[in-house]
Amino acid sequence: MRFVKTLLVLSLPLAAAACATPTERLAQMQPTGTPFQQALATDYRGLTQFEENEYDWRDANHFARKAEAAAQGQNVLPDEPSQRTLSYNWVSGIGQTEQSIQEVSQAHQRLIQALDGNARDRSPQVAARAQTQFDCWLEQLEEGHQLDHIAACRQGFEEAMQQLVEQPAPAPAPQPRVAAPPATDWVVYFEFDEAVLTDAARQIINQAAQAIRQHPGTPAVSVVGHTDRAGSAQYNMGLSQRRANAVRDALVQAGIPANSISVVGRGESEPLVETPDGVRQPQNRRAAIRVEVQQQ
Structure with missing residues (x-):
């Protein structure tokens, strides 16, 4: 009986911790690592808050885990399209056609090429926004409920990618200087x-x-x-x-x-x-x- 009581007492802190929301878990997060990883942690925290406000606890926890990993300096990659179920939504009447699935797959390839092409170091804030907005777009496509959310995330991704494409590689300068x-x-x-x-x-x-x-x-x-x-x-x-x-x-x-x-x-x-x-x-x-x- 004493052993059972001990287990009950020890389980109380774990139960209290389990009640914490994803946003509460991230409240004391202090991002470390590269500028890209710090920006990634901050942007994933924003997605966590958004999904929590929508009462989507599965995706809130998913983005919270990515925020925590980035904040610890880990290499966090964008979600794979294969991780999401993209199909016709009979409730909303929004269909993910073969063409749209191919489109998001091509967008994923573009993103990976940009990230592997020095975008993380060259433009960490923009690269982080491109990755998190892609994940947002993919998540909203899977839900298939709100066209405005799908469009907003996709637009955020495309704008960030456009900035990455338009920004030239830094040219050697005779003297160090800080540019706006x-x-x-x-x-x-x-x-x-x-x-x-x-x-x-x-x-x-x-x-x-x-x-x-x-x-x-x-x-x-x-x-x-x-x-x-x-x-x-x-x-x-x-x-x-x-x-x-x-x-x-x-x-x-x-x-x-x-x-x-x-x-x-x-x-x-x-x-x-x-x-x-x-x-x-x-x-x-x-x-x-x-x-x-x-x-x-």
Whole structure:
């Protein structure tokens, strides 16, 4: 009987630890290792928080484990498409066709080539964002519930990959000098006729705010709101301004000085995807965040 009581007592701390959420486990995380591994740990922690807010405990724990491994200086690779079940979702009616599966597989190959091609050392923040946004895209494809989440993660991945492609290898300089980081862009998406930020949009805004705070010098941030071509041009101009204002307010809440942010609405005049008038196009319902860093 004494032995049984001892086991019960010893099991109490383990039970308490098991009750901790993935985010709580990461609360005291102090990333070490290379700049890439530190950025990876931070971005995976953001994905953990997002999935936890969605009550997706399986994926929250999955991303938390990757955050912990990266924070300890381990070599953490992007998820393999074969790790996820990509098939037709009969509830949402969203189908992962053979073409889309091939597309994400090719994206995985592009990512691996970029990471193995010195991207981790050359652009650690951007490379980490490319990897975590790919994992986010893959996870959202498997769920197949929310088109805006799938589009946001895919857009984040493509933008990061574009930056990795556009950034040239550093040329030898006669004297060491510190150059200002290149301009960085993020895009958030909105529901139809809405200026309310989705959870996916807030995640991207928080990533942008984190990157802005890490920039040296004085950041100049612009937020440009857009709409699709459903509705009148006059109404869409006001809607695009409200979307830009919503993003600005979220950036301010995340610690970016309000006086460093400019906002403008472009209405339906600059669509990302060209459509006839009156067409609802999700990719055109967006706000773009651009950061220019000025050397002091």
